[in-house]
Amino acid sequence: MADSGEIEELQRELRELAARVMRLESAQQDASARLGEAPAPPLSVPPNPITPFKTSPSPPARATAPVNRPGPQAESLEQRIGSQLFNRVGIVAVLFAMSWFLKWAFDRNWIGPSVRIAVGLIAAAALILWSERFRHKSFLAFSYTLKALGSGIAYLTLWASFNVYHLFAAPVAFLLMVAVTVTNAYLAWQQDSEVLAAYALLGGIITPGLLSTGEDHEFFLFGYLLLLSLGVLRLAGQRSWLRLAVGVFLGTAAYFFAWFFEFYHPPLLVYTSVFVASFFVVFSAAPLLVLRLMGGESASPTDRVFLIAAPVGIASVAAIEAYSLVSQPQQEWVRVWIALTLTVASIALSRLAVPWPRTDSVEPNVSASQELYATHEAIAVFFFALAIWFHFTGYLITLGWLAEALALVGIAFWRPRPGRRALAIAVILLCFASALVLEVSDPRLQPVEVILNAHFATYLVALMVFAFAVWLSVLGGRRTAEGRGDVLSLSGLAGLATIAFNVVALWAVAFEIHHYWTCGARLSGNLCRVVDPHDLVYSQFAYSGWFIAYGATLMAAGFVARSAFVRWQSLVLLALAIAKVFLFDASQLSQGYRVMSFLALGVVLLAISFAYQRDWLALRRAT
16 A cells, blocks of 8 residues: 555646646647637546545636638639640640541551551540549549540541441441440449430431431331430430430431431331331320429429420421321321321320329429320310311311310310310310401302301301300309309400400301302302492492491490490491491492481491490499
């Protein structure tokens, strides 16, 4: 056991150590304060395991304001020029020097064709391998540039081996080019680089062009493009690289039309149609892949544009390609079936879109699905209208479009979904335009019975369809007001249908007046007899009377329905009647008809003015 003297000596040494630690702490805190650093935490001294003792507390550190020390400075312009720009320019200079040396050697026949091809392939492989070193040092852009340069050298070398030196057969050169494309695609997949994938796609697209021999190899060309499209869509679908899908679609379309103008002839119809249908099916899967990639995330503006533009572009190109194949007069019947096939295909594609729930809360991906669904529905409606145009002639085209409009208006009301109202409006507008040009687009070369003719019957059908659209719009507004469900508003459709109804009604009766007084089947002339000048006077008076009577009836309907929209149409029509009476009837009609024309117009205008002055609709209080 230690004696008391040894214990005292040990305690003394511990006290000296504690004092020394305190002095070191104080010096460290003073130095930190001078440098602007936070003071270091005090050093803890373990208690004496033998005899505990107390030490005086260390003095508090002086409060100092924190000083912001500058972080690491970015590279200066001089450093960037010296380390990056000169490096890249030097590499390019070396590449140019080597290229010129090889060209010099080729021109002097120092190197034979086989060695030249070997040098090109070795240089391409070396550039691709060398690019990996820059990638590991985070020089990604320069690494991708070297890979693109190496790939380009490889493609050109293989092309020269086939087309210039004839060292390889076409199948061998093709397989080697495909190997370069697959290598680039694999590197793009592994490194998650869309730039490399674009280089691979570019190489894959130019391969058939480089190996072209001027001969027709339809099965080989379109089979290769079909496999390339499948691979690109697979890659784009996994990585959401939509630009790759657009690129392969444009490249495939360019190859098709180049081949078509050079090699196509009617016996190839069946084989080529199969390829056109295959490309349509493959590329139509791209928007569905985009929907799958979205999941529950919101769609970006680029994705939304793609979901609308891609189906339209794919269907348009497929239709143009298909119709190019059946341009012969004896193949006109095939055009109807092409349009019907595209109609059915578009409806099927709309069903493949993710269905949306019938709730008020709509998730972003559900909204994207709605847009894709509506786009395919619009394409189906367009191709069905095209099939009607191809199959029928004359007034039967207008009747077919009216039947389609009737169906769409009913579907938009009883099965409301986004986009269907716009489709109904578009087809109603198409029917309206078709009715206006019916007399020109379907000229009748024989005198016809007034009223009892196909054109007037077509106008009556159009009026019924337009009236049906207005009635459903009013009914839809009432259901919405009564809270019977979230019924799609059809106010825009109602406005267009109302205008179409009034204009077509005026147009139809005006043509019958013309037919009656001139005994003609066309607006441009009389086909059965010479027109009596008195008949022209009668027809002009009949036109004025019809406009005034219809305008008054329309104004009365506007008052009864309390519709300012209808009343404004009446005012416009009466303004036209006023202009005709004062500018034409006053000089062209005989005295008796002139009196009757002005009298009828004056009475109608005074009656309407009286109604407005009495303010039967309380328009002044409403404003």
